[in-house]
Structures are given as C-alpha cells and as structure tokens.
Amino acid sequence: MLLSIREAFALFDEDQISKRRDTCSLSHFTRTRPQYVKLANNMPHNMCLCTYHSKYIEAVTTLCKKVQNIPNYDNSFVNHFLCKESSIACWYGNCEKCSGKFVSKMEEFVLNTPSTSTLKWSAWEKDVSTKRVEKKEKSGNMDELINYVNNLWPQFLEHSFNKREQALTFNEFDRPRALSTALVGEGLLQIDFAENYVCEAQDEVQNAHWNQRQLTLFKRGFYYNNALQAKVYVSDNLSHTKDTIVTYLWKLLSSLPSSLKILKISSDGPSSQFKNKFIAALIPYLEIKFGIKIFRNYFATSHGKGCVDGIGATVKTVVRKHVIARNIIK
Structure with missing residues (x-):
C-alpha cells in the first residue's frame, strides 16, 4: 500500500460519507486491514539485482x-x-x-x-x-x-x-566439505566489499551532516571445521581496487589456522576488484608464503550473495544502534 493508514482512512471516510454510509474509527479501520495489504514501511527495498x-x-x-x-x-x-x-x-x-x-x-x-x-x-x-x-x-x-x-x-x-551450477557447487559441495569435521585442513572462504559505512552521529549539526566521513568494510565468512567464522576489516581507505585487495587478502590469510592446507576462495567477479590478471598472478605467491593450496572461484555476475552480506548488515546495524543511543560519538 503506497498510502499511509491515515491517508487511506481519510479517503475511506470521505467515500462512506459521500455514499451516506456509516463510517468507523481509525483504530477499527487499522485492525481490519487485510494481512495481504502491506504497509509502505514494511515493503522490502530490493537492490543489487541481476x-x-x-x-x-x-x-x-x-x-x-x-x-x-x-x-x-x-x-x-x-x-x-x-x-x-x-x-x-x-x-x-x-x-x-x-x-x-x-x-x-x-x-x-x-x-x-x-x-x-x-x-x-x-x-x-x-x-x-x-x-x-x-x-x-x-x-x-x-x-x-x-x-x-x-x-x-x-x-x-x-x-x-552458470548461476545455477556455481550455486549448486558452493551449497552442496564446497560448503559441506568445509564444514565437515572429517576433513580438517580444508576450508572455504567467501569475501566481498560492503557498501561504504557513513559515519553518522546522533544530534548531528547541519554542517557535519552534509560532509560525512565514510569507511570501507571488507567482509569475510570462513567455513572450517563445522563452524562459520565471521570477520569485517574496517579501513578509511575508500579504494576498492586490486591494490587494496592484496592488502586485505594478506591480512586475512595471516589470521587463518595453521592446520589449514586447502582453501577455496569464492567471491563475485568484478574485473576492477577480484577477477583480473593481477590477482591471478598473486595466488601462486600466496600459496608459497602461507603454505596452502588455493582454489579461486567466482559467482555469476550479480549472484555473489551469501553469508558475507548478512555479516556486513549486522555490523552496520549494531554500530548504528550504538550511535543512536549516544554510546558512540562518531
């Protein structure tokens, strides 16, 4: 429903009076709203579609x-x-x-x-x-x-x-193997950038509102040994290119357990970020440096959704709640 409850009630009330019918109260009108009629503030905002x-x-x-x-x-x-x-x-x-x-x-x-x-x-x-x-x-x-x-x-x-086959491989083969306790040493890593976080403040003055700082959120979900380990790297460097991705990958691989021997990395495939010759050339060096075998997989265009999206959304929601409660200044 595109109208608010009050706007819809006003139209209903006007129509009833014009037809000389009995009307009702706003509260009764609200209670009798059919369940399939969704309010505008309950409608999802679909984005990042294919x-x-x-x-x-x-x-x-x-x-x-x-x-x-x-x-x-x-x-x-x-x-x-x-x-x-x-x-x-x-x-x-x-x-x-x-x-x-x-x-x-x-x-x-x-x-x-x-x-x-x-x-x-x-x-x-x-x-x-x-x-x-x-x-x-x-x-x-x-x-x-x-x-x-x-x-x-x-x-x-x-x-x-391509979308169906890649999703099938990830959900029914790669992820179950990584979560299996019988295959200690094989892990699955999903990575992605979140939409930049805007540093808002409660009781914000006008000049600050129109000149807000942003932060990069690099998310990772690591499936290993029957558990999902979630982590977000925060940076004031707003560049989402191959140069910064090398740094994130280095930091990320440094934090993985030493028992890991095989790692499958999954992400979406933008050429400016994950899917290019520079990142491909880096993989052999990372294998030597960290002593693991790396397999690189890419989801179909605009279909790289997964646990990392929930991780980024959760972090932003928690921070915003603290900002609104004035527990965080900026």
Missing part, C-alpha cells in the same frame, strides 16, 4: 499480460524450452533437439495475437551521456517485443546455467 534476469523478466512479464499461453516466469520457466533431461549443450544452445525450441514456441504462442497494439516495458541500460545504469522505458508492438525477447534468450540462458 541485470540479465531483471531485463529478461520485465520483458517476459509484459508478454504474459498480453498472451495467456506464455508461462509465467519462475524458476522452472526455462525448462519449458529445453530437453526433459537437459545438458550443458541445451543451455548453451548447441543441442540439435531444443536449440530452436524457444523461438518456435514464442511464435506459436502469439500466432493469433494482434501485433498492432503498443506495448511498454522497462530495461536497465547504461546511459551514454551520464555513464550511469538507468531504468528506461521501451515501447513497441508485439512483433518487436518478441524479437527483443528472442535476442536476449541465448545470453540469458547461458547466464542462468
């Missing part, structure tokens, strides 16, 4: 509203257009049986649907002038939207396969 999924879901959802035969998007959406026992060839468009199934199915779905009406959908794209990714509205007829969806399909399918 561009590939967001762009594709927006287009397919628009199609579903106009064409009833098209299945609604969910986790099983792609299975409608692949072989029953799908292989990597199916996902990468190299299967002789299902490589053209999506395009032919889409043409079949919209066969009797008028293509003259104008459809509108949105997509996240990089603006050339501002160099920022912005949500832009697109429009076109049914044929243009179908062509748009068909062009997105190959890249979306490959991305979905």
